[in-house]
Structure formats: C-alpha cells, structure tokens
Amino acid sequence: xxxGVWTRFTRHPLAVFGFATVAILCxxxxxxxxxxxxxxxxxxxxxxxxxxxxxxxxxxxxxxxxRDTLSRLLYxxxxxxxxxxxxxxxxxxxxATIGLLxxxxxxxxxxxxxxxxxxxxCFPQIFLLLVIAAFVPPSLISIALIIGLTSWMEVxxxxxxxxxxxxxxxxxxxxxxxxxxxxxxxxxxxxxxxAAPLLVAATLRVASxxxxxxxxxxxGYGVQPxxxxxxxxxxxxxxxxxxxxxxAILPGAMITLTVMGFNFLGDGLRDALDPRLxxxx
Amino acid sequence: MxxxxxxxxxNLSVGFRIPGGSMQAxxxxxxxxxxxxxxxxxxxxxxxxxxxxxALLRLLESPPAEFxxxxxxxxxxxxxxLPEAEMADLRGARLSMIFQEPMTSLNPLMxxxxxxxxxxxxxxxxxxxxxxxxxxxxxxxxxxxxPEAAAQSYPHQLSGGMRQRVMIAIALACRPAVxxxxxxxxxxxxxxxAQILELLRELQDELGTAILLITHxxxxxxxxxxxxxxxxxxxxxxxxxxxxxxxxxxxxxTEGLLRSIPRIxxxxxxxxxEIPGVVPAPGTLPPGCAFAARCAFAAPKCIxxxxxxxxxxxxxxxxxxxxxxx
Numbered sequence: 001x002x003x004g005v006w007t008r009f010t011r012h013p014l015a016v017f018g019f020a021t022v023a024i025l026c027x028x029x030x031x032x033x034x035x036x037x038x039x040x041x042x043x044x045x046x047x048x049x050x051x052x053x054x055x056x057x058x059x060x061x062x063x064x065x066x067r068d069t070l071s072r073l074l075y076x077x078x079x080x081x082x083x084x085x086x087x088x089x090x091x092x093x094x095x096a097t098i099g100l101l102x103x104x105x106x107x108x109x110x111x112x113x114x115x116x117x118x119x120x121x122c123f124p125q126i127f128l129l130l131v132i133a134a135f136v137p138p139s140l141i142s143i144a145l146i147i148g149l150t151s152w153m154e155v156x157x158x159x160x161x162x163x164x165x166x167x168x169x170x171x172x173x174x175x176x177x178x179x180x181x182x183x184x185x186x187x188x189x190x191x192x193x194x195a196a197p198l199l200v201a202a203t204l205r206v207a208s209x210x211x212x213x214x215x216x217x218x219x220g221y222g223v224q225p226x227x228x229x230x231x232x233x234x235x236x237x238x239x240x241x242x243x244x245x246x247x248a249i250l251p252g253a254m255i256t257l258t259v260m261g262f263n264f265l266g267d268g269l270r271d272a273l274d275p276r277l278x279x280x281x
Numbered sequence: 282m283x284x285x286x287x288x289x290x291x292n293l294s295v296g297f298r299i300p301g302g303s304m305q306a307x308x309x310x311x312x313x314x315x316x317x318x319x320x321x322x323x324x325x326x327x328x329x330x331x332x333x334x335x336a337l338l339r340l341l342e343s344p345p346a347e348f349x350x351x352x353x354x355x356x357x358x359x360x361x362x363l364p365e366a367e368m369a370d371l372r373g374a375r376l377s378m379i380f381q382e383p384m385t386s387l388n389p390l391m392x393x394x395x396x397x398x399x400x401x402x403x404x405x406x407x408x409x410x411x412x413x414x415x416x417x418x419x420x421x422x423x424x425x426x427x428p429e430a431a432a433q434s435y436p437h438q439l440s441g442g443m444r445q446r447v448m449i450a451i452a453l454a455c456r457p458a459v460x461x462x463x464x465x466x467x468x469x470x471x472x473x474x475a476q477i478l479e480l481l482r483e484l485q486d487e488l489g490t491a492i493l494l495i496t497h498x499x500x501x502x503x504x505x506x507x508x509x510x511x512x513x514x515x516x517x518x519x520x521x522x523x524x525x526x527x528x529x530x531x532x533x534x535t536e537g538l539l540r541s542i543p544r545i546x547x548x549x550x551x552x553x554x555e556i557p558g559v560v561p562a563p564g565t566l567p568p569g570c571a572f573a574a575r576c577a578f579a580a581p582k583c584i585x586x587x588x589x590x591x592x593x594x595x596x597x598x599x600x601x602x603x604x605x606x607x
Binding site: 171174178 | 374386390399403452
C-alpha cells in the first residue's frame with residue numbers, strides 16, 4: 001500500500017518538482033549558516049546596489065545598505081519557512097480539533113462551532129491579520145500563531161465533512177459496542193482515518209501561510225528589520241524597484257517558488273492518497 | 282442448562298419520530314435469554330432484529346430513535362436506568378456484540394493485535410504486555426494460524442472468515458455473560474459459516490456465554506440455536522425450543538416460513554410455497570394481528586384485536602388467536 005502511494009506520487013511530474021523544490025528550500029534554510037557566504041546583517045555602505053553576478057564576491061548582489069542578498073535570502077528563508085510551518089501546525093491542530101468535535105458530537109455543538117466558522121470566514125483573512133497584528137507585538141511565534149489562528153476554518157470544514165462520513169461506518173459502532181469513550185473514538189479511531197486529507201490540507205496551508213507572512217511583513221506588521229524575511233525584503237525593495245529591480249524580483253521569486261512547490265506537493269499527495277485509488281478491499 | 286435468565290426483556294419498543302407522527306419499528310417485545318443458551322431471533326429484513334440488539338446495548342442515537350421498555354434486566358441491573366458511563370463499562374466486557382459485516386467492522390488503520398488489546402486494557406485493566414499475551418492466546422483459540430503474524434497485520438490483509446474470527450476474539454476477550462451476534466455469518470460463504478457457528482458453540486461451552494443470535498436464516502437457527510423467537514413486523518409472534526418449533530410451528534407465519542425453505546427431494550414439488558402479500562410497512566400496522574392480512578386462517582377477531590404472546594404447552598409461547606398444530 002505504501003509503495004503504491006509512492007509510485008503514484010512519482011508518476012506525477014509536477015508533484016516530484018514540488019517535492020524537490022520544497023526539499024531544496026528547506027535544506028537551504030536549515031543549513032543557511034554553512035551555505036551563506038556573508039553575514040546577512042553586515043552593512044557595507046561602500047558596496048551598495050552591487051548587481052547580481054558582478055563577480056564582486058556577491059553572487060546575487062547587495063541591497064541598499066550593502067548587505068549580501070544571497071545570505072539574506074537564505075536567512076530570510078529560515079524565517080519565512082518557520083512561520084509557514086508553525087502556522088500550518090496551528091491551523092491543522094485547531095482546524096482538526098474543531099472539525100472533529102463538530103462532526104462527531106453533532107447537534108448544538110456542531111451548530112455553534114460551524115456558525116463560528118462561518119463568522120470567521122466573513123472577514124477577509126488580511127483584515128483579521130492586520131487588526132490582530134496591530135495589537136500583538138510582532139515576533140516570529142506571534143506572527144505564526146496569528147496566521148494559524150485566522151486560517152483554520154477551511155481545515156475544520158474538510159475534517160468535519162470527512163468525520164460525518166466516517167462516523168457512520170460500522171467500525172465506529174463496533175468500537176462503541178466495546179465500550180470505547182467518545183474521546184477515544186474521536187482521537188484514536190477517527191483521526192488516523194482522516195490523515196490523508198489532513199496531510200494534503202496541511203501542505204497547502206504552508207503555502208498560504210508563507211504568502212500571508214509576506215503580506216504582513218510587506219505591510220510592515222510582520223518580521224521587523226534588520227531581521228530578514230522574504231516579505232520584508234520585498235518591502236525594502238519597493239523604493240528601488242525602477243532602478244534595481246532584482247532586489248524585488250529575487251525574494252518575490254523565492255515566495256513564488258515556495259508557494260508553487262508546496263501547492264504542487266499538496267496536489268500530488270492528494271492524487272496519490274486518493275482513497276478511491278487506495279481502497280484495495 | 283439452568284433456566285434463570287441472564288437477560289430479561291419486557292415490552293421493549295423502539296420507534297422513530299417521522300414527519301407527521303412516529304413509526305414503531307420494534308413493538309413491545311419480551312424475551313428471556315437464559316444462562317449458557319443460544320436464543321435465535323429470526324425474522325425477515327426490516328422486522329426489527331438489529332434495532333432490538335442496538336437498543337439492548339443502548340447504541341441507538343436518541344433522537345431520532347426513541348425507545349422504552351418496562352424493564353431490560355441484565356445480571357440483576359436495569360440497563361435502562363444505568364448511567365452512560367456504567368453502560369460503557371458493561372459494553373464489550375459483560376455484554377458484547379459482533380456485527381454482520383466483518384469487512385467494515387474493524388478499524389482499517391489499526392493492527393488486529395491492537396484492536397483485540399483494546400478491550401482487555403479498557404475493561405480488565407491489563408497492561409500492554411499482558412494484554413498482548415492474552416490477545417495471542419485468543420487469536421490461536423479462534424483458529425487463526427500464526428497468531429504473532431496475524432496480530433501485526435491489518436484488516437485488509439485478512440479474508441472475511443478470518444476477520445469474523447477476529448471480531449469473535451474481540452467480543453469474547455473479556456468473557457462476557459451475553460454475546461449479541463447480529464447476522465454473524467450472513468456475509469460469509471456456507472463452509473465458513475458452518476466453521477464460525479461451530480466456533481461460537483465451542484466458545485459458548487467454554488465460557489458459558491449466552492448468545493442472542495440474530496439472523497434471517499432458518500438454517501443457521503436450526504444449526505446453532507437452542508431456542509428461537511420469531512419476529513414479524515417488529516413483534517415476536519412465537520417462541521419455543523428449536524426442535525419443537527420446527528416440527529410443529531404454532532403461528533401461521535412460522536409455518537409459512539418453514540414451508541418456504543427449498544428442500545432437496547426426489548419428487549419435485551410444482552412450486553415452492555410462499556407467503557402471499559408483503560410485510561406491512563412500519564407505521565401502517567393494523568389494530569389487530571400484523572399478519573392477519575396475509576394469513577389463510579384469519580378470523581374477524583384477528584383483524585380487530587391484537588393477540589398477545591401467551592404461553593402454550595411446554596416452554597412455548599405464541600401470539601395468535603388460531604394457533605396451528607395447537
């Protein structure tokens with residue numbers, strides 16, 4: 001069964017491309033201190049706006065303060081990917097718990113939770129992000145949590161729908177007939193059975209969390225300078241966009257690559273884990 | 282076999298609220314399940330057999346289901362008034378159930394061993410090592426070859442018959458006083474069916490478990506049950522020891538059922554006799570006997586007044602104004 005999933009996954013060229021992109025980006029961020037040719041925070045005003053590939057020791061050039069762009073991209077990747085992953089975990093944990101409770105317990109609890117989801121969905125995420133970000137002192141973790149706590153609604157709907165279908169299955173009744181408590185049924189019997197859709201949702205959430213971090217950093221509420229994130233590198237670059245466009249293009253490209261990579265990965269996983277293909281009994 | 286009842290059910294009813302009223306799916310049924318016996322509950326699809334078993338374990342969602350009974354006494358306690366937590370402690374421990382579909386009644390993502398460990402840990406308080414030891418014994422006891430390997434495997438790796446053996450191992454893990462077996466062999470082919478029934482009988486002798494065997498198949502009843510209760514349209518119409526009931530049915534419905542079993546005989550009968558008409562839909566039951574419209578012996582009283590289940594002869598009961606063979 002496991003081999004089947006991997007085979008189906010590799011048959012999907014975009015999924016493999018997504019997986020490779022994500023793997024390279026994560027490894028690069030993880031080993032940034034070893035790969036980065038310069039200190040990302042080191043100012044050198046004598047070498048401002050060095051062009052990429054200028055054979056000046058700065059592979060991707062320098063920014064308006066003479067900091068090495070490649071090093072900043074690598075360190076920025078650590079921040080952006082960390083925010084993305086922490087936000088994804090927050091989203092998945094919150095969304096799965098709420099979806100599980102609503103779907104399994106039903107009745108009034110379901111109604112209340114789902115109306116709360118509807119309410120949250122009424123506001124565009126960017127509004128919620130900015131309103132909360134205005135009150136909470138920005139830090140890596142607070143940004144990740146804010147992003148996570150404003151984007152779990154979709155996950156909770158997915159989980160609820162899966163649970164509504166799963167809880168009618170015979171094995172749930174059989175577990176109840178053995179005296180299993182509702183908590184045990186929810187978290188030990190049902191949760192593992194929705195791992196596939198949850199995994200797919202999780203990868204897609206990483207992509208949107210990276211994007212959300214760049215919005216709020218771009219708007220100045222996110223990761224604060226001099227710390228680099230791809231989003232605040234874009235912010236810095238906007239003043240020079242007409243003269244030194246690569247300063248904007250490079251972090252923009254990283255964001256695009258990450259989002260694309262995770263989306264392709266998620267799509268590939270969705271196809272590979274499709275229960276209609278997996279069911280061999 | 283002692284004659285005192287381990288499970289005593291009096292006037293159990295299960296209904297559903299439907300638009301414009303309520304629908305009675307199980308209509309005031311009463312029966313006793315005695316220590317160590319197998320009571321067959323037989324009836325056609327929709328006669329309320331499964332609802333009865335789910336109601337006994339209090340596994341029906343209420344609402345939409347509504348159930349009531351004068352009393353449902355199990356080992357001296359009334360199951361109706363038991364708090365849910367105590368009821369959950371009984372389920373799988375003293376009062377177990379196996380289901381019709383061995384294909385879907387096991388969690389597809391949990392190993393067989395863990396699924397048998399669960400009730401042992403939950404109800405007997407064994408630690409995981411002791412539970413696994415007992416699990417392997419149980420797997421061997423229900424006739425699964427290479428128990429160690431089987432414990433590591435997942436449901437989709439086993440055949441239907443093997444899965445039903447696993448279900449039996451789970452249900453009997455805590456040596457329950459009562460096992461409710463809801464169509465335990467319906468999804469299996471005939472040779473496996475005979476093996477499973479034989480296994481249930483052996484385990485019953487070992488553990489002294491009373492079995493409520495729910496089925497639509499009279500052949501299964503003949504093979505496995507000591508006594509039988511025949512259900513029709515949510516009511517029990519006749520009870521009695523299997524041999525006597527098969528030899529001389531009292532209720533015209535039972536008689537019709539028995540006559541409609543095909544037999545291998547040298548002289549071919551022109552046509553297999555059938556019971557004319559169809560079962561009345563729940564919610565449209567007549568005031569009198571539910572079978573009256575299809576009964577060749579119906580008298581005006583049958584249509585006007587409902588017969589109650591009354592003792593007749595030795596250890597037999599029938600709900601009929603004009604019993605056959607009586």
